[in-house]
Each structure stands twice: as structure tokens, then as C-alpha cells.
Amino acid sequence: MKHLMSPLDLSVEELDRLLDLANDIEAHPSRYSHSCEGKKLATLFYEPSTRTRLSFEAAMLNLGGSVLGFSSADSSSASKGESVSDTIRIISCYADICAMRHPKEGAPLVASMKSSIPVINAGDGGHQHPTQTLTDLLTIRSLKGRLGDFTIGLCGDLKFGRTVHSLIQALVRYPNVRFVLISPEELRLPDNVRDGVLKKSGQEFREEVRLEDAIPELDLLYMTRVQRERFFNEEDYIRMKDFYILDTEKMKLAREDMLVLHPLPRVNEISTEVDDDPRAVYFKQAQYGVYVRMALILTLLGIEV
Numbered sequence: 672m673k674h675l676m677s678p679l680d681l682s683v684e685e686l687d688r689l690l691d692l693a694n695d696i697e698a699h700p701s702r703y704s705h706s707c708e709g710k711k712l713a714t715l716f717y718e719p720s721t722r723t724r725l726s727f728e729a730a731m732l733n734l735g736g737s738v739l740g741f742s743s744a745d746s747s748s749a750s751k752g753e754s755v756s757d758t759i760r761i762i763s764c765y766a767d768i769c770a771m772r773h774p775k776e777g778a779p780l781v782a783s784m785k786s787s788i789p790v791i792n793a794g795d796g797g798h799q800h801p802t803q804t805l806t807d808l809l810t811i812r813s814l815k816g817r818l819g820d821f822t823i824g825l826c827g828d829l830k831f832g833r834t835v836h837s838l839i840q841a842l843v844r845y846p847n848v849r850f851v852l853i854s855p856e857e858l859r860l861p862d863n864v865r866d867g868v869l870k871k872s873g874q875e876f877r878e879e880v881r882l883e884d885a886i887p888e889l890d891l892l893y894m895t896r897v898q899r900e901r902f903f904n905e906e907d908y909i910r911m912k913d914f915y916i917l918d919t920e921k922m923k924l925a926r927e928d929m930l931v932l933h934p935l936p937r938v939n940e941i942s943t944e945v946d947d948d949p950r951a952v953y954f955k956q957a958q959y960g961v962y963v964r965m966a967l968i969l970t971l972l973g974i975e976v
């Protein structure tokens with residue numbers, strides 16, 4: 672049985688097959704609408720979520736399966752002190768597959784060790800968010816036509832932003848990806864990702880503070896929210912939160928074919944006036960998230976259509 676804890680749990684070939692499947696689902700949704708009949712997905716969310724939880728649920732419903740779960744730690748037995756290990760043993764009796772989001776890094780991994788059903792990490796603290804990465808890869812491959820041979824700017828909270836950590840891990844495996852890491856000094860990419868993943872991969876990268884200095888050369892701009900919930904004090908958050916605001920003026924500096932991605936939710940980092948720019952693809956990206964989660968559920972359950 673396979674779990675998904677980090678994007679590296681899938682080889683590049685497995686990832687390719689998964690993205691192909693997601694594209695086929697997008698093209699022929701009705702072919703898949705009964706493929707998970709009788710199967711249940713549990714969503715165990717100890718941290719807030721809109722897109723990830725609901726897109727998992729929509730994905731399972733689109734496949735003809737059913738869903739159960741909870742959307743906050745307060746409404747689960749965690750509030751009575753139950754451990755993740757005990758919870759997952761119980762959930763294994765009720766469901767065929769589960770997606771877990773937890774504020775503690777490594778909690779889904781602990782769960783996977785005690786689980787008799789596939790566990791998908793739906794975000795663990797500031798660590799990893801592999802299904803957002805699958806969404807990002809599908810979006811890039813579908814709209815840019817390739818994975819590799821491009822320059823990507825990652826902008827915002829690179830310290831706490833788990834989507835960035837997972838995306839970098841996944842992208843270094845493709846040819847010729849140049850990274851521009853755009854963040855304030857205090858929110859720079861952690862050393863374990865900068866040195867342990869980027870430097871080690873041999874891919875070209877550099878760090879910038881000003882978005883204006885990087886934007887003209889980018890093929891892709893991945894914006895992120897400052898992760899308020901991971902700050903130790905509110906004052907630091909307030910100082911950092913509006914450090915970057917992508918607006919129509921800055922978009923004028925960008926290439927005609929640069930794509931803007933964002934895992935969402937957005938706060939102020941992209942002005943709403945950018946939404947009408949054809950280069951802004953973050954809402955499409957959310958739609959791709961459903962197709963790729965459908966493909967993932969089918970793959971982990973070993974269901975062939």
C-alpha cells in the first residue's frame with residue numbers, strides 16, 4: 672500500500688502517469704463517475720481549509736464514492752486528547768482512504784505508520800503539501816505545455832509556506848528549471864530546502880527581495896500568502912503581510928506569456944484588479960486540483976478505469 676507524504680513518494684514516471692490520468696479525467700469526466708462506487712474517503716482536518724478539503728470531497732463524489740470526516744480538531748476526539756495514531760486505527764475501520772491535514776509537522780507520517788488504508792498528507796504544519804504540488808504541476812504542464820525549461824519566481828512567505836517547499840522538491844527533478852526566490856530577509860527559504868534540496872540539485876537559483884527586479888525574466892510567478900498562523904507574534908505578521916502586492920503596474924513589467932499561480936487563499940498579495948489579466952491562472956489552478964485529486968484517489972486505491 673502506498674501513502675503520499677511528500678512529492679518524492681512518486682517517481683517522475685509515476686507523476687507523469689498521474690498527470691496524464693488527471694488530463695483524461697478532465698477530458699472525459701463521465702467515464703470516471705462510477706469508478707469509486709462503494710468506496711469511502713475520510714477527510715481528517717485538524718486545521719482550517721476550504722480548497723483542499725472540499726476539493727478532496729468533490730473529487731471522491733465525482734468518482735461515485737462517499738465521504739466522511741471532520742473539519743476541525745475541536746469537533747473531533749483530538750479535543751479529548753486522542754492521539755493521531757489511535758484516530759487513524761479507528762478511521763481505517765470506517766474508510767478506504769484518507770486525507771489528513773495537521774498543524775504538526777510529521778503527524779500524517781505518524782498516522783501512515785499505524786494505518787491500514789492509504790493516508791494522504793493534505794498539509795502538515797510548515798512542512799509539506801504534496802497534493803497542492805500535484806495541482807501546481809498539472810496546472811503548469813497543462814497551461815505551459817511542459818515541466819522544465821523555465822524560470823519560476825516563488826514570492827512571499829518562503830519560510831513557512833509549505834506549498835513552496837513541496838513544489839521546489841518536485842521541480843528540481845525536471846530539466847533546466849531556474850528558481851528566483853523572492854522574499855523579505857525574514858521569510859527566506861529555510862536552509863534545509865535551500866541547501867538540502869536546491870543547492871544539492873545543481874539547478875540554478877538566486878534570492879531577491881524586490882519583486883520588480885525579478886518579474887521581467889519569469890515564465891511563472893508563484894505568489895504565496897504570509898502564513899499568519901505560523902508567526903510567533905502578531906506584530907511581525909503585520910509588518911510582513913503587505914510586503915508584496917502584485918498589481919497591474921507590476922504585471923506590465925512581466926512577459927506576455929508569464930503565468931501567475933497562487934495556491935490560495937489570497938489575502939492582499941495579489942490585487943483583485945489582476946484577476947482579469949489572462950495571465951492570472953490561480954482560479955483555474957483550483958479546478959485542476961479536483962482532477963488531480965481524482966487521479967490520486969484512483970491511483971492509491973489501485974482502481975483502473
Ligand code: NCD
Binds near residue numbers: 895896
Ligand atoms: C495552502 C496551504 O494550506 O498551505 N492552501 C491550500 O491548501 N490551497 C496555502 C495557504 O494556506 O496559504
